[in-house]
Amino acid sequence: MHIAEGFLPAGHAVGWTVAAAPFVVHGARAVVKEVRENPESTLLLGAAGAFTFVLSAIKLPSVTGSSSHPTGTGAGAILFRPPVMALLGTVVLLFQALLLAHGGLTTLGANAFAFAVVGPWVGYGTYRLTRWLGGGLLPGVFAGMVLADLATYVTTSLQLALAFPDATTGLAGAAAKFLGVFALTQIPLAIGEGLLGVLLFRVLTVN
Amino acid sequence: MSHRHLTAEALVAGYERGRPVLDGASLTVPAGRRLAVLGANGSGKTTLLRCLSGALRPAAGTVALDGVPLEHSRRGLRAHRQEVQLVLQDPDDQLFSASVAQDVSFGPLNLGLPEDDVRARVAEALALLAVDSLAARPTHQLSFGERKRVAIAGAVAMRPCVLLLDEPTAGLDPSAVAETLAALARLQEHDSTVVMSTHDVDLALRWADEVAVVVDRAVVQGEPQDVLGDDGLLVRARLERPWTLTVGARLRDLGLLTGPSLPRDAAGLLAALPEHPGVLS
Amino acid sequence: MSHRHLTAEALVAGYERGRPVLDGASLTVPAGRRLAVLGANGSGKTTLLRCLSGALRPAAGTVALDGVPLEHSRRGLRAHRQEVQLVLQDPDDQLFSASVAQDVSFGPLNLGLPEDDVRARVAEALALLAVDSLAARPTHQLSFGERKRVAIAGAVAMRPCVLLLDEPTAGLDPSAVAETLAALARLQEHDSTVVMSTHDVDLALRWADEVAVVVDRAVVQGEPQDVLGDDGLLVRARLERPWTLTVGARLRDLGLLTGPSLPRDAAGLLAALPEHPGVLS
């Protein structure tokens, strides 16, 4: 879930934009370099971005019957690597904010930090670590996607906590609140996204 | 399998930029026979088929099987899908698995059938569609026509009473069209009803027992030669007149054709002409 | 634009599972005229067109423009593309922009033309293909037929001397086919050569000035009525005989047709029949 338009106070919105900027700019530079060397990669990157957008439109089946959507950051990070995902993720966020009213323009920086920077890096790092520890492709994908999903939601929760410290218990209390509401409830869905990733990669490697 | 009557009544469906593609469309699928649904691209043929199969829920109107209206509940749709199957125009939208046999087994497996039954159904479906020699091949290695037939096999393996096909001959060359029609003929020896949508009026005239034209958001249904001989209707539907009717009508005016009705295909036309010159009525 | 002669000589190309799809295929594209390339799906029609456009480099044989062999260097291909453009069968393989006008501007911009010229060419191409009314709509809202015509406009805007079209009528309903053919006719008032591949023998007979059949990995070229009247060739090529030739031949045997050669379309057939019954030769 992205932070909705206008939800973060102006100062925080600006602050997170500044925090995310270096990563996104780095990703943009990587894209520019790639396109200069291989002009056709514009099309591949565009397809990757379109896929990430559409992936988050898939409905994950759930026991309760309510639908949820994958974040897509984990799959993207494993397939396309984090630096490029910083840029592609931000582009996807822009499209989601405008076309789906999911997220916002003032909150683009904060959402980019969670969804395009932290999520992919945690996911990719977990994936590599799992493989380095001896796990195969599928366990790596599972771990990477679950943690990417959770890391995204944890980051969002902490961003909200920073913006809205609790009246009595301050930052710690706010963190507990927002983590409980957004991140804890996300755990079964994160596992669902991990399973989706396993199925996705299994089909890809067989064909 | 017994014949089941599939009907649609006053359908309003397929909203595109605020207007429905179908508005007051009614259709009766003749049990055990061949129905061709004709119309220009965008006229609503696909929307009609999707309503009949239960894939699309109409905004108004009913779809009924043997008079029982289709309920868009989990149970209702499940029961409906066991009797009515729709094969889409693009086979790649339906072929998911690595191998042909695996793909065709998708439906029967999802029905919860035991493995032996699944195996039997897959073999039967592959044979009917004449793709049994391709059973172990990966789907992406097949030609377009072969993939179209595997997609049909996937639906046939569910043994539906009514088989709906969206433009099954589009994109196929003449020999592939012949193979597909032969396969559909084999299917109908097993008592199923086949409905195909197309914009090829000549194909419809020679293949179908009944024809339904989707025009002005509704459906006009009737005997092939009547419907396809109605020039006003064809113009409104943006379809052409089948050549056998045009040429046949002219030859009949010249007193050259024998027989009560106009021929429906080239063979019929040639057969109705006199053997030797000089023989006139 | 002056006529340019495009030829292919002894092409070996299109390897599929170890065997070339074309082996010793030669073709002469008649300048300023209409050439139909016929063949069953998988016969090598697309491979042939891709070799002619420079998209595919043949393993052996040459493609030449006015006798000058095509060099598969950056420079050679760039020069070739200014004269020869290929429109692929799937328009989505060539439409990359959501805006119709911007997509059509891509080709002329790549030719290095100044902005005003590009704008003029875009307007001209859109008008020729009768898609100017669609210029304000996004590509993803257009129908298949409309996208096919926008893709052709994109090629036409580059003002090639030879326009190659891979199955331009596949998947189109009769009215869309008519619109496409009308657009191609308008193009040819501007002196271009049009080559289309198809498996529709009736279309080829009525539209083309010359016909080339891809069969047995090579090409047989000639006048439409000769090539399409050759039954042995048609069987080998897995094509059908055009109905006008079949019916026409029979009517001529019955002494009913006037005129030196068999008719090429329905209108021609009806015109060649006597006006009233009783008139026989």
Place this chain on the structure above:
Amino acid sequence: MTGLAVDDAAWSSAWRRRSPGDKLLLCGGLVGCALVLPAWPGSVLVGLVAVGLALGPARVPARTFGRAVRLPLAFVTVGALTAVVSVSGDGLGWAPDAASRAASLLGHSVAGGAAVLLLATTTPMSDLLPALRRLRVPAAVVEVASVVYRLLFVLLQSLRTIREAQTARMGHSSLRRSYRSTGVLAAAVLTRSWDRARRMQEGLAGRGMETGLRVLPEVLPSSRAFLATSVTGLAGIVAASVLVP
């Protein structure tokens, strides 16, 4: 043709041919006001203006706008409630001014959302993306984003059609099957996207693609009247918020 309601509205809105820069100024100003000015009367004014302009001169379909404005409400409500509930050693309670704080959050968010929605329902992405060049975004990035815009509709359509085909053959009839089918669905869409990119490479090479996807920019002239009215209106909102206690 399947699509997204907001996108359809943007292509057919009455403000389509206005300069994207003009609309960005107006909506950007409105969002800024929604964020910075106090919820009362700032956010309320912004919200009213945004909705009024959308349904009025911009002629955005009410149904589309109404539906889209409601989409973030779930998050906003939950978020606002979580913010104003207070946890302490003694358990849960309400923060002081909980109601007004929550209302304020809601106000900022709904108003901001409406302002951005006004932009989204009047300006297609393919008009907005070139405008990014003025923000010093590199051409390559804008081109990639343009391809994303073109392809996402193609892939969305594939997603819907493939899922429908799976459902017809009972692929989603149980939780386990549904998961398996969803994995296959995601793989199919990914394969399509790669395939499409590869085929477009050849298709566009034939059209002379060498260094990029340069296209002729569309001429959408700016309107002094529009700009003047926007600035005046925004100033009015600011003034009203400052003057009203």
